[in-house]
Amino acid sequence: xxxxxxxGSRWHALTSPFPMKRGGELRDARIAYETWGTLSAQRDNAxxxxxxxxPDAHAAANADNPAAGWWEAMLGPGKAIDTERWFVVCIxxxxxxxxxxxxxxxxxxxxxxxxxSFPELSVEDGAAAAVExxxxxxxxxxxCVIGNSMGGMTALAxxxxxxxxxxxxxxISGSAQALPFSIAIRSLQREAIRLDPMWNGGDYSDAAYxxxxxxxxxxxxxxxxxxxxxxDGRFGRVRLxxxxxxxxxxxxxxxxxxxxxxxxxxxxxxxDPNCYLYLSRSMDWFDLGEHAGGDVMAALTSIKLEKAMAxxxxxxxxxxxxxxxxIALGLRAGGADSQFVPLESPQGHDAFLVDFERFDPAxxxxxxxx
Amino acid sequence: xxxxxxxGSRWHALTSPFPMKRGGELRDARIAYETWGTLSAQRDNAxxxxxxxxPDAHAAANADNPAAGWWEAMLGPGKAIDTERWFVVCIxxxxxxxxxxxxxxxxxxxxxxxxxSFPELSVEDGAAAAVExxxxxxxxxxxCVIGNSMGGMTALAxxxxxxxxxxxxxxISGSAQALPFSIAIRSLQREAIRLDPMWNGGDYSDAAYxxxxxxxxxxxxxxxxxxxxxxDGRFGRVRLxxxxxxxxxxxxxxxxxxxxxxxxxxxxxxxDPNCYLYLSRSMDWFDLGEHAGGDVMAALTSIKLEKAMAxxxxxxxxxxxxxxxxIALGLRAGGADSQFVPLESPQGHDAFLVDFERFDPAxxxxxxxx
Numbered sequence: 001x002x003x004x005x006x007x008g009s010r011w012h013a014l015t016s017p018f019p020m021k022r023g024g025e026l027r028d029a030r031i032a033y034e035t036w037g038t039l040s041a042q043r044d045n046a047x048x049x050x051x052x053x054x055p056d057a058h059a060a061a062n063a064d065n066p067a068a069g070w071w072e073a074m075l076g077p078g079k080a081i082d083t084e085r086w087f088v089v090c091i092x093x094x095x096x097x098x099x100x101x102x103x104x105x106x107x108x109x110x111x112x113x114x115x116x117s118f119p120e121l122s123v124e125d126g127a128a129a130a131v132e133x134x135x136x137x138x139x140x141x142x143x144c145v146i147g148n149s150m151g152g153m154t155a156l157a158x159x160x161x162x163x164x165x166x167x168x169x170x171x172i173s174g175s176a177q178a179l180p181f182s183i184a185i186r187s188l189q190r191e192a193i194r195l196d197p198m199w200n201g202g203d204y205s206d207a208a209y210x211x212x213x214x215x216x217x218x219x220x221x222x223x224x225x226x227x228x229x230x231x232d233g234r235f236g237r238v239r240l241x242x243x244x245x246x247x248x249x250x251x252x253x254x255x256x257x258x259x260x261x262x263x264x265x266x267x268x269x270x271x272d273p274n275c276y277l278y279l280s281r282s283m284d285w286f287d288l289g290e291h292a293g294g295d296v297m298a299a300l301t302s303i304k305l306e307k308a309m310a311x312x313x314x315x316x317x318x319x320x321x322x323x324x325x326x327i328a329l330g331l332r333a334g335g336a337d338s339q340f341v342p343l344e345s346p347q348g349h350d351a352f353l354v355d356f357e358r359f360d361p362a363x364x365x366x367x368x369x370x
Numbered sequence: 371x372x373x374x375x376x377x378g379s380r381w382h383a384l385t386s387p388f389p390m391k392r393g394g395e396l397r398d399a400r401i402a403y404e405t406w407g408t409l410s411a412q413r414d415n416a417x418x419x420x421x422x423x424x425p426d427a428h429a430a431a432n433a434d435n436p437a438a439g440w441w442e443a444m445l446g447p448g449k450a451i452d453t454e455r456w457f458v459v460c461i462x463x464x465x466x467x468x469x470x471x472x473x474x475x476x477x478x479x480x481x482x483x484x485x486x487s488f489p490e491l492s493v494e495d496g497a498a499a500a501v502e503x504x505x506x507x508x509x510x511x512x513x514c515v516i517g518n519s520m521g522g523m524t525a526l527a528x529x530x531x532x533x534x535x536x537x538x539x540x541x542i543s544g545s546a547q548a549l550p551f552s553i554a555i556r557s558l559q560r561e562a563i564r565l566d567p568m569w570n571g572g573d574y575s576d577a578a579y580x581x582x583x584x585x586x587x588x589x590x591x592x593x594x595x596x597x598x599x600x601x602d603g604r605f606g607r608v609r610l611x612x613x614x615x616x617x618x619x620x621x622x623x624x625x626x627x628x629x630x631x632x633x634x635x636x637x638x639x640x641x642d643p644n645c646y647l648y649l650s651r652s653m654d655w656f657d658l659g660e661h662a663g664g665d666v667m668a669a670l671t672s673i674k675l676e677k678a679m680a681x682x683x684x685x686x687x688x689x690x691x692x693x694x695x696x697i698a699l700g701l702r703a704g705g706a707d708s709q710f711v712p713l714e715s716p717q718g719h720d721a722f723l724v725d726f727e728r729f730d731p732a733x734x735x736x737x738x739x740x
Binding site: 120177178179180181182183184185187188190191192194195197212216219220223227228231232234235236237249250252253254255256257260277281284287317320 | 490547548549550551552553554555557558560561562564565567582586589590593597598601602604605606607619620622623624625626627630647651654657687690
């Protein structure tokens with residue numbers, strides 16, 4: 001069981017016991033976070049970033065850790081999220097293995113990792129944990145909550161449960177409820193891990209590790225995070241250099257296969273399999289409509305914001321564009337000056353991590369109006 | 371090793387040795403096929419159907435086997451493919467386990483199943499085998515070749531290699547070359563099978579069978595054969611009836627998960643895993659452009675037909691609509707009266723197997739003009 005904690009993380013000790021939505025509680029749990037910029041005297045320039053399934057809190061270089069972060073292009077002095085103006089907080093999700101307490105963390109009560117004894121995890125739990133960090137930092141109201149992918153769910157849960165906590169919101173490739181295609185994909189990813197005999201009911205070690213299950217799960221992730229259109233242009237039918245004479249006819253032959261393999265190799269040993277299962281399932285369970293008698297639009301409408309923007313990529317098959325449109329419409333119905341910004345990005349669900357040409361102006365433009 | 375041969379199959383003994391495109395040859399191999407209707411005295415009313423990866427030759431009920439076939443709604447007296455008018459031949463693909471010789475068949479030379487000693491399989495080999503059946507039936511020229519999915523590839527290979535063999539062609543959800551997204555999906559399906567320890571390098575038995583690998587492969591297939599849009603309407607976020615108290619948090623909970631599981635269960639023991647690997651890889655390898663110096667449009671243009679139609683579903687992510695458009699354009703450039711017919715079907719790649727409201731009029735209308 002390994003956690004992957006970036007140097008320079010800060011920690012917030014969660015209220016103990018910290019009650020979990022689906023039952024159970026956590027004791028002595030913590031949330032890892034990082035910050036950029038300076039909180040103004042009026043404490044009115046704070047932006048919270050909540051992330052997708054796998055990123056840590058290290059979104060960009062800062063004084064505590066000068067290494068480039070996963071959103072380096074978007075966050076920093078003069079960048080779209082300008083740290084000369086904004087005090088930015090990025091949270092590592094509850095349930096992750098990158099600093100915040102999750103299934104890979106040691107349960108203080110037993111001295112052993114939680115593994116599957118970790119209580120069932122909901123997106124709402126992650127939202128409640130993030131709110132504690134915000135409050136501890138002395139922030140009564142955020143200027144903006146930015147949520148990407150799963151973080152788009154976390155942001156909506158947080159806004160819904162804490163009226164007045166933010167003046168504005170940017171939802172990037174997010175969703176107000178998980179739909180069956182996405183559930184099916186994630187279910188299959190989890191099955192790949194659970195079917196790996198080395199997963200062993202969650203009781204694996206670094207030496208006996210569900211490597212193939214994680215590899216399958218990650219490859220399926222990469223396939224659904226990108227788009228057919230992007231790959232046509234990028235790989236076409238290009239083959240690897242080897243002519244593989246007399247080699248395995250089912251081995252790697254096309255560049256696209258080797259690309260997937262490379263992505264998987266980089267991930268497999270850098271994310272804890274049990275944490276993956278918990279975070280993945282929390283997304284399936286998420287339905288903001290639960291908080292309004294099953295009516296997702298009513299739940300969105302009850303969120304009160306001054307301004308909002310929901311951005312998506314036309315080629316996203318995992319969190320399709322209609323879901324961002326729904327968010328924008330719902331928040332507008334609630335009274336926000338709310339825009340839906342569909343971007344013609346070929347890069348699918350992950351476009352916000354790579355297509356800065358399109359995402360930078362959208363985010364920059366929105367924040368400039370605050 | 372099990373073959374799944376529908377009763378009433380007819381067989382054609384292939385030329386022996388039968389040379390394979392990528393090297394090697396088959397001896398004493400055979401092709402299973404079925405027919406409907408009566409060949410006219412002029413032998414000018416024959417239609418050939420070549421299929422997707424998994425179907426057998428039993429497309430519809432006939433005198434030899436009254437059970438309903440996989441395209442029962444489309445094929446029969448008065449139906450879109452009217453067997454009162456047409457003499458219809460449907461071929462089980464070379465390499466399959468449903469009557470034609472494939473990796474699950476016994477190699478007469480050894481008395482053992484071929485398994486991975488089966489030579490590498492190409493779509494072009496399947497086309498050459500189908501042509502032998504057509505010739506043996508005394509048909510010099512087909513009125514039409516209809517190819518669905520992988521069969522759309524087989525049909526193009528067959529038409530390209532045999533000038534004048536057909537007057538017309540209907541390509542349904544097919545492709546002139548495999549693209550990287552589809553290769554990636556199929557590669558992952560094969561990896562799921564190969565990673566299953568029970569696959570055992572192809573040396574499994576009914577008692578020791580790669581059940582989980584096949585289940586994963588099939589689920590991924592079903593996900594990509596259908597569409598997110600269809601599933602939103604069909605399943606939404608409906609849960610199974612059980613409230614699963616204290617059950618596995620990663621077990622089946624949503625209807626869509628149980629739907630996938632049901633589909634997988636029905637398939638896993640009804641298709642041979644090695645045959646699946648061979649047929650799947652043959653699709654990745656297919657590129658009609660190989661026959662024209664890498665130029666797929668040039669290869670399509672060199673096919674000479676009187677009439678052609680390429681049909682696809684707007685929601686197909688595996689053989690996307692642009693691929694059928696390319697086929698229609700290429701055949702038109704070659705001189706055919708060629709139409710591209712995009713159908714607004716929510717049912718994705720598999721729409722031709724279920725959405726008869728849209729596919730029936732398209733096929734019926736085309737054949738009526740012949």
